Amino acid sequence: MMLNFVLNVEANYIMTKYLISIVGPTAIGKTALSIQLAQYFNTEIISADSRQFFKEMQIGTAAPTPEELAAAPHHFIHHKSIETDYNVGAFERDAIEQLEKLFKKHDVVVMVGGSGLYVDAVTKGLDDFPDLDPKIRETLNNTLETEGLLALQTQLKQLDPQSFQSIAIDNPHRVIRALEVSIGTGKPYASFLNQKKNKRPFKTISIGLTADREIVYDRINRRVDIMMENGLLEEAKKLLPKQHLNALNTVGYKELFKYFNGNWTLDFAVSEIKKNSRRFAKRQFTWFKKNENILWFDYTTPLETIVNDISKLIEKQ
Incomplete structure (x- = not known):
């Protein structure tokens, strides 16, 4: 063949x-x-x-x-x-x-x-975006940390309702990016999309x-269990001092950080990893x-x- x-x-x-x-x-x-x-x-x-x-x-x-x-x-x-x-x-x-x-x-x-x-x-x-003042993103990240995602979603809905309807609104990175462009340019984020590319x-x-869907979700649940067996808890614990870094705002780590910080039980953190992984798959x-x-x-x-x-x-x- x-x-x-x-x-x-x-x-x-x-x-x-x-x-x-x-x-x-x-x-x-x-x-x-x-x-x-x-x-x-x-x-x-x-x-x-x-x-x-x-x-x-x-x-x-x-x-x-x-x-x-x-x-x-x-x-x-x-x-x-x-x-x-x-x-x-x-x-x-x-x-x-x-x-x-x-x-x-x-x-x-x-x-x-x-x-x-x-x-x-x-x-x-x-898509080609203009250079933006980095202070805009710093301010938005601070808002996310102090007031939560809902505050950013509300702001985006007011400034750029088209993007609010079209982007992954539960993804803080996407919301911050849309807001950053809208605030920095005074134009909707969507106006820069789908331009002619190289x-x-x-x-x-x-x-x-x-x-x-049931098969995907079952595979996700089993994968999380295997990760825990293979040492995910220990890996996350080593990274706890750096939990503020953007790379670690990731499913599997951010949930365990809440366990280490005393906010959640371990069982609940693992269940949240599975739930958030399923949402990510969707x-x-x-x-x-x-x-x-x-x-x-x-x-x-x-x-x-x-x-x-x-x-x-x-x-x-």
Whole structure:
């Protein structure tokens, strides 16, 4: 089957480079599939998971194990410290530079990650925003800390009702970003979106893994239990002195910080990790479902079926 696949598409992708982007909710099996495809195409993997970048956060981000990292070359895994101010714009720049290098020796590269904004940054490019006064974000972060997310949501609803209706309103990072742009420019955040972007020198084939909601939620619950067994509590405790850092405002850590700070019991903190992980999975589905070009597969689909469908997509292009 592999020989036929190569013969069918060889003429097509000698001139064209392909990025296979694997997306889907947390705990669905993206890492395993990315390794299978990387091995099949004898290529390398770029991670677009915004929390797996940080070397101090291994257990709680479900980063690839040492065995998985050894199974195929990976990039952007544990390459930054939580002390580093690393954002989606920096990732876009670094990822495109890395892809330029990888495409010199591979016709196909695999990218995997459930962080929708980071995936889009590579495949589509980011919207162009003007430079903003950093004091605006400082003020908004202070408001979040002292008055809570609801105060920011109320402010956004007043200043930019369109964004209030369209963004992930329960995500403080998204709310702060929309407010920052609205306050700093005097224009709605949405007015800067969907502008013409630079064309990528590769074609993207987007693959999504899915399952019934009950299955996804069960996999999430079991993953959290495994994380706790593997030492998530100890990992979070070591990071407690740095809990103020933005990178640690992450499901799995922020809940345990409340346990360490005496606000919650451990059992309740773990139940909140599961609940917030399920909510995150729902947001991931919502984000990726907007992309009509994603080819969706049940998480149990055999590799051969996925590769055959990739072949058909390449042959059409």
